[in-house]
Amino acid sequence: MGAGRFGHNHLRVLLKLERKGLCKLAGVAVKTDKHRQELMRQHSIPIFNRLSTKLLQSVDGVDITTPTPTHFSLVKSILRHTNILVEKPIALNSNQIAIIKKVSRKSGKKVMVGHIYHFHPLVRRLRSIIQPMGVPHFISARFLYPEVKKIKWDALFELLHPFDIVEYLFGLVPRGGIRTNHNNWISTSIFYPRKIKGVFDIGFHRSEKVRTLTFHFKNISVHCDFAKNIIEIVKGKKTKTISCPSKPEPLQLELETFLKILRKEHQTYPDIALAQKIITGMEKIRSFRTNRKPKIAVIGGGIFGATAAIELGKLGQVHLFEKRSSLMEEASFVNQYRHHMGYHYPRSKETVQESQEARPVFEDVFGKAVVRHFPSFYCVSHLKSKISAKKYLTFCRTNHLPFVRSYPPHNLLDRKKVSLCIKTNEPIYDYQKLKKIVETHMKRRKTISLHLNSRVDKGFLGQDGKKYLWVTKKGREYKMPFDFVVNATYARMNAFAHWFDFPLKPLRMDLVELVVIRLPIPAIALTIMDGAFPTLVTTGEPSLFTLGHVRTSLRKSFVPSDGLVPEWKLPKSNWKKIVSECQNWFPILRFAEHVESRFVIRAVNAYREHDDARPSDIIRHGFGCWSILGGKVITAAATANSIAKELKQILDSSNFSS
Template identity: 35%
Template sequence: MVTVAALPPSLLLVGVGRFGREHLKEWQALATEGRMRIAGIVASSATSRDRLNTETGLPTFASLADGLAIAPDMVDICTPSSLHPAMVREAIAHADVLVEKPLAFTRSEAADLYALAGASGRRLVAGHLYRHHPLVAALIDEVATRGTPRDLQLTFTNPLDTHRNGEDPFFEWIHAFDLFDALADSPASTVSAWQDGACAEASLRAENGLSARLVFGWRGIEPSRHLTLAWPDCRVHCDFRDNIITTTTRGRTDKRFFGPVGGVLRRQFEAFLGACSGDIDAKPDSRQVMAVVSLAERARSQALTRRASPSSGKSRPRVAVIGGGVFGATCAVELAADCDVTLFERHEGLLTEASYLNQWRHHSGFHYPRSIETMLEVQDAKGDFESVYEDVVLRDIDAYYAVSALGREISARRYIATCRACGLEFREVPAPTDIVDPSRISVCLHTDEAVVDIGRLSARLLDTLRASPHIDLRLGCEIVAGRLLADGRKAFDFRQGAQTGTAEFDFVVNATYANTNRIAQWFGFPVRPMRFDLLEMAVYEIPDARRFMMTILDAPFTSLTSIGRDGYFMLSHIHQSILASAVTHDGLPPSWEAYPSNRDNLLRHGLRYMPLLADARYVESRVGVRTVEAYSEDFDGRPTVVTPHGFGCWSVLGGKIITAVSNAREISAHIARESAGR
């Protein structure tokens, strides 16, 4: 008896565009290994068919119907997305089908296609490529080991000039929703989404508590493939372009280098072959695919509804701004042009905490010679601030920066070169003998910096806030709890005196500075590790002294600054001003015990460079909390960080007063885009 070896399964490839050519190349490699055979290729263009026939020797067909006539065992559909559902419907009765994402554009349509496959006894597999990626497998292992993350941040974009008319980011980039489904392993209870041109954003909250912010589509000039998972004590960042996973815990950073990741498409094809033979289950399975299509459908529906809504008569979005410092108050003013804003401040006045406890410099960047990022940020923000608050800037003050002749880390030559490279305006001058000991100074610059009159700024903001018909200013009102509602709105419980209440908002700006993590916790956003410094700044009266600011770099950083009243100055020192410092487990400021004043050491270190302090009279000490990121690699920089959490929520960790207006405008622009059509 002669046994005839069974032929390997045959495949019809439908579509040979840019990605279809990659499919063809991988199938040819598998055919060479005897794993399958290519029965033919469907191409719509006669030129393409002729070229493919010459290059491959394979039969080519003008339509799917013609290709199905040769009775292939399998069909691989790699055509434009809009054709996928119809082609699956046509092919599934004749062969097992692999279709590139998306399978369909509605959950019901996907369910119908799977029902057809079941009735025909055929396998239907959607090509969600990242399900087969080794970095995704590593992330799934992280979730299995560490448990459900608190937060997922994803950015998957291509350059804007690669976008083609008609391409829908919600389905062309369904990878974003697929990765959420794979890593959350829990249904989404809340979905909020919007679209700005060719780029879209979706915020998701899974039933297990995971929050996700997904940005996808086309923008900028470079591709981006980033995904970050956050736990309370760990952050795992995945770069799919460099194929690196970076794990950051407190005080430690580890990297896993995967090198060039090839063969992902091959792994997808091998999984399809295994599913067709019955050896393994389909990956992803029908439940997963329908869940992902449903997520994309819900998000797209929200975004389209917003864009399609008529602009006339639409309601103004409601925004809660929490914190009445300079950042929160400025945000409220900027947002009131288009929103109804409620500003919550727990104290009875504005600018009472971090906005008050600083030297009120109107920065140009001279203070940050070891942080180019901060110097450039200051330069970018300065014009915005002056366009609004020029009248509260005191310019009749001589502003000096000097470099210590005794220091080691910042040389005079390096400092001048850095200032020039950043385009700062200054004159090199002799060290003023009425302020400093010239023998202890290597170089002195007279700069264009000034001082912000914080009292005038506070009064100005209070008048503006009270005069606006779209701002509800609630002084002495403390937020005590918050929660995310099912429709994406945010609810806050507040207490004002003996009264309590609840209010709901579309958007939230968290400008509470030291308490920024408290609000993040309420909404399930990740807690950022923070370092809290208890600072003391001593106010001295110096009789007959002119109005000036003097900062001596590498002194280290001794500063004496006129605070707007003749003869009154604030003295600080980078080390001696810190009474205590802590990185807390919960990311919230500690309850500080009573610390004795360190003003004697402040004065002693100041006297090393500024002899005029010998005649100074101590007035008072101002003590408060400074908040910075706990494990920043840049110890000198103080960049202002605006963190988008998703769900229409932002946190502002202000580094300098001068960035308040530009930060407020940044958030205002985001809210304008997200609230379009509300």
């Protein structure tokens, strides 16, 4: 039954099976004369506008591929006479399935539900791979299909595949969860038994089909891409890729199973009980319940956390927690204050594009902190550079980065060491002015409560969706509930993931020494590209500069398996060696006066040495939680806007408490 896309596909395979002698096709039932005429022109088989009782009683089974809202009524009426294969979902709620179950029991007829991923070669291969691994602690899925005309029924039930696959692999269905509706697609945060959590995005949202499923175990993640028919097993920096066959096609295996059921051959198949189990579990995923002005926690008072608090203060009551006595005292302070336009990342188009898109958003909020009107030079080394002069020029032109070919004075740069030098107008930001602007915004926003000297030690996710944080201040510990939490602790971001049992983000931890020097020259910035080379940048204060070297400023570096910040002791300053190494490029450094050395633990995406990408990542944990890995300060405002937009979407989809 049915002449849509699914119906035509089922008919194609059934005709193939008929040619093999596995079945006899009695006919096709369609709703309209138009479809009837089309099928009659294409096939020499009986085409019906309706199914009579006599016809139903004369066949062994009916294959229903009609639109989802018709499934319940058709199954209920046909099941009295014959066996059925029906496309999923069998019905749109568990009450309807219970009625079908009674009809099946009374008539003695069987119903097979078209949970087609039970027959997918990738899923069957996956089952054998993950069985020895036990159960994952977190599951993420994205089943998003090209936009269609808005459907009038629940897209979550229409595309229940991820729930079906999880049940097939582990026998588990949701025991609770939160859903957010976005037009034709739904994002879900799911509580499974055995403390397993899941985040599924399902529906009609993209121009291309995306079907991915990832299982996170303790030290391994297993990623499945159904569009590419591959399974990737990721452990640290090693990835093992397994290609799965696409033949025989899942639909053929499904229909062959139905034919075996009709022949009364013993078969395990997706039946009414399974369909009822899955739908009942999915019904427990409900809209978030919160106040109209929710309580929001932001952990970390650096530039990213502070900017997020300012933006989120428009939506609710924000509590910003900072363990130090003042804002912006760590990575926001130990920084070269470069207002990135893109010149610095010739091997990462992603970082360049992100910086360019974020620039006007940042300047709209913090523009008064931007310092211009000084020359910023980028040079390409003659030797051991990862990019040639020619390619660097092409990179600048391709990305519309303005420049002129020019050199600074001889006493500032050893020209013999470089094959190219360009002069740009890339600014910096004044740290003190930026901090003052942040503090002014915080004071004006009455919905923000700033908690300084307050350390968040742990967290817990309640079944009601509330996030509970344990905060220590002046030796006393407080437990505080929140509707939403933004984690902006930078290098310490994975501690948050440990608290809530979210997947860890692979990070490389770098202990970096940044040298502050005084020089008798005007404001300038000098950077050698692209490798283990130096950079000298004005701070905006007269004669004061920051100096770093890719190799000698890096004191320690490694990727911790637990994702946590190592307990490194602060080393002795290496400033003399750093200055000496940089002086080979910048002769003026023989006049450098050492002011201080600043140390910071820098966190970057692990295993990205090939392109040195430094995007600002938003990790969407689900359950009303986000983490920010700030790549570049220039992206702070755009990142805050993105999270605020997502949170507003959740609020628009929520049920509000009275």
